[in-house]
Amino acid sequence: QVQLLQSGGGLVQAGGSLRLSCAASGRTLGTYTVGWFRQAPGKEREFVAGISWYDGSTTYADSVKGRFTISRDNAENTVYLQMNSLKPEDTAVYSCAARAGYNLKTMARDYDYWGQGTQVTVSS
Numbered sequence: 001q002v003q004l005l006q007s008g009g010g011l012v013q014a015g016g017s018l019r020l021s022c023a024a025s026g027r028t029l030g031t032y033t034v035g036w037f038r039q040a041p042g043k044e045r046e047f048v049a050g051i052s053w054y055d056g057s058t059t060y061a062d063s064v065k066g067r068f069t070i071s072r073d074n075a076e077n078t079v080y081l082q083m084n085s086l087k088p089e090d091t092a093v094y095s096c097a098a099r100a101g102y103n104l105k106t107m108a109r110d111y112d113y114w115g116q117g118t119q120v121t122v123s124s
Helices: none
Strands: 003-008 010-013 018-025 032-039 046-052 058-060 068-073 078-083 092-100 118-123
Touching: 003 092, 003 118, 018 032, 018 092, 018 118, 032 068, 032 078, 046 068, 046 078, 058 068, 078 092
Parallel strands: 010 118
Antiparallel strands: 003 018, 018 078, 032 046, 032 092, 046 058, 068 078, 092 118
8 A cells, every 4th residue: 555645836936946745654665656646626636647656657748848857765655746947837735646556547446546736836
């Protein structure tokens, strides 16, 4: 069993930056992949970024490429999402999720464990 505890988020002006953290407990993430998803009001949840803990390979949604960076800290068993050049359309509840396996997945249904979600609001 994996527990995910998120931190970070908040309110920022357009063009600003935020960093989200997703700390795992229960087991190490060495054989897991971790993804970040977001859901804006009235919209479906969408994939943002993912990382394979095994080799560090990453993938991003087109809407965040070049602005967001996902990374991992082996010692802390934590995944980060660095968000730069934020736009009002990035406003959403962001959630991290983990799944056993090396292959990166972009569908929420493929993930088994979820963090509690955190609000990110970008003002114009």
